[in-house]
Amino acid sequence: MENLFSSHSQSVAPRLAKKLQASMPQLSASEARVAQYVLLNLHQMGFETGASIAKNAAVSPITVSRFFNKLGFKGISALKRELKQEMTEVEGEGPQADSPGKPLHYEQTLAAESQALAGIARQVQSEMWSDMTRVVADAQRVFVTGFQSVRGLSEDFGKRLGLARDGVQYISAHDSMLSEWIAIHADAEGRHACLVLIDVVPYAGEGRILCQMAAELGMELIIITDESCHWATEYTRYVVYAKSRTGLFLESTSALTLALNMLVDSVAAVNPEISADRSERWQAITRRLGLF
Numbered sequence: 001m002e003n004l005f006s007s008h009s010q011s012v013a014p015r016l017a018k019k020l021q022a023s024m025p026q027l028s029a030s031e032a033r034v035a036q037y038v039l040l041n042l043h044q045m046g047f048e049t050g051a052s053i054a055k056n057a058a059v060s061p062i063t064v065s066r067f068f069n070k071l072g073f074k075g076i077s078a079l080k081r082e083l084k085q086e087m088t089e090v091e092g093e094g095p096q097a098d099s100p101g102k103p104l105h106y107e108q109t110l111a112a113e114s115q116a117l118a119g120i121a122r123q124v125q126s127e128m129w130s131d132m133t134r135v136v137a138d139a140q141r142v143f144v145t146g147f148q149s150v151r152g153l154s155e156d157f158g159k160r161l162g163l164a165r166d167g168v169q170y171i172s173a174h175d176s177m178l179s180e181w182i183a184i185h186a187d188a189e190g191r192h193a194c195l196v197l198i199d200v201v202p203y204a205g206e207g208r209i210l211c212q213m214a215a216e217l218g219m220e221l222i223i224i225t226d227e228s229c230h231w232a233t234e235y236t237r238y239v240v241y242a243k244s245r246t247g248l249f250l251e252s253t254s255a256l257t258l259a260l261n262m263l264v265d266s267v268a269a270v271n272p273e274i275s276a277d278r279s280e281r282w283q284a285i286t287r288r289l290g291l292f
Contacts, residue, residue, distance in 0.1 A: 013042055013086040016079075023071055030059045034067040036228045043115075043244060045083055057230050066132065083113075110126045112246035119243055124262050131250075132238040136219045136263065137270035139194040140187045141167040143219075146197075147204035151292050154198045155254060157260040163282055164268035171204050184217045194220035198260070200244060200251065201228050211235040224259055226251070254289035 008202055018037050027035060037044065037057040050068075052190065054061045059168070065075070073079045123129055136142060146154020151172075158170035171180050186192050195214040199207045208231065214221050219238040223229075226244040240263075242255035268275035286292060 003019040013083050015082055015086055017042065017176040019071065022103070027067070027070065027084075030063045030065075031056045031067045031070065033230055034058055034064055036233070040227050040230070040241060042083065043227075043243075044181070045076075045080060048076065056228060059072055078103055109247040112243075113252060113254055114248060116252065117241035117258055119241070120255050120258045120262065123259070124266070128237065129240075130264070132222055132240075133266040133270060135194055135238065136161075136196065136222065137165060137267045138191060141169065142169065142196060143193060143217060144170045144196045144198070145172065145210065146200055147207065148202070150198050150200055150256065153257065153260065157196075157198070157264070158259075160264045161267060164264055165271070166278070171271065173210065178213075181213070181217060184219070186218065192218045192220060194222060196222045196224065196263075198224045198256070199229070200226040200256070203231075208235075211214075224256065224263075226256070 007150075015106075020039050023033060024032055034053060034057045037053060041048070045111065050061055050064045054064045056134075057064070068075055068079065071079075073082075099208075101147065142165070144158035144161065147200060155170050160167055162168040169180060184193055197207060197210060197214075209290055211223070212219055212235070215235065220238070222238040222240075223232040223236060223240065224240045227241055229239075229241070240259050242259050244251035244253070244256065246252045260284055
């Protein structure tokens with residue numbers, strides 16, 4: 001768990017993140033979910049309450065209180081004080097006064113967007129990312145699915161990934177009832193299919209069911225999600241977290257888009273000759289169609 005969260009949380013509050021990570025082996029499963037949620041959301045703990053943490057981590061308020069006690073905090077207010085003190089040390093004096101005609105709100109939002117993109121950059125450099133890339137590149141087939149507000153982004157990712165390798169297909173449980181999975185099995189070389197699941201708040205009801213079904217069918221699972229997702233690691237170690245709360249009216253998709261683009265590029269780099277050949281063939285097809 002430390003590998004998944006350390007780079008993201010340590011950039012916010014290194015000492016507190018280390019303390020939370022060190023506590024994991026001594027926590028119960030439900031308490032660990034609270035720790036996981038706090039680690040993923042240190043940057044917004046100032047806006048959280050014990051009740052909101054319990055709701056988002058899908059545990060009881062008593063579990064949240066027990067978690068804080070185990071870590072030596074007298075409630076969430078004590079954690080907030082420690083977090084604020086450490087963030088002040090890390091960030092120095094904080095943002096400069098806003099200049100005329102330049103609202104501080106947007107300066108803060110742009111800074112948050114930059115931090116979100118930097119978070120993806122750190123994950124791209126991790127060992128987990130390298131292993132995940134190999135899984136997607138070597139899979140017999142790759143199924144891609146996404147829900148609600150990120151369905152369009154997910155479909156676009158599937159099309160782009162299809163230029164880097166063959167056997168990529170976007171699926172929707174609502175549209176086909178997963179008829180694509182009727183005869184899923186390993187090929188002659190023992191390669192299995194994999195599922196890339198893209199989901200953000202509010203999480204789709206069928207998302208976790210698809211994760212369970214994919215595991216039962218022997219598929220590798222990759223989950224690309226936002227900073228509030230506390231359940232992804234229950235199903236796979238291949239999880240990419242894209243920060244979405246940057247102060248905009250709606251959740252930002254900048255980091256999510258970058259993560260998907262970087263995954264396509266990483267997969268293409270595994271077999272560059274094949275990817276280049278597929279790109280050339282695709283461009284020849286588009287020229288023949290005369291669409292551009």
